[in-house]
Amino acid sequence: MSARSRRLTSVADAAESYGVSERTIRRYIANGTLTAYRFGPRMIRVDLDELDSTLVPMGGGA
Incomplete structure (x- = not known):
């Protein structure tokens, strides 16, 4: 396990934060x-x- 701290959140909160459904997560x-x-x-x-x-x-001439 790494020494870095994790930013853990629920599936529902992650979905809301990224504008996707819980099903996607x-x-x-x-x-x-x-x-x-x-x-x-x-x-x-x-x-x-x-x-x-x-x-x-995505985009931006990439």
Whole structure:
């Protein structure tokens, strides 16, 4: 485990922050694009820094 702190948030909050559905976040978790962290039987959290790293720039003459 790295020494850096994680910015963990719920699936619902992550979806709202990025303007996508909870289903999209859960799909990213299921296909391995995003790591989820489970706390107890129902509480799932995702790292916002990891979610940031999935963003890909588009347009602008790239």
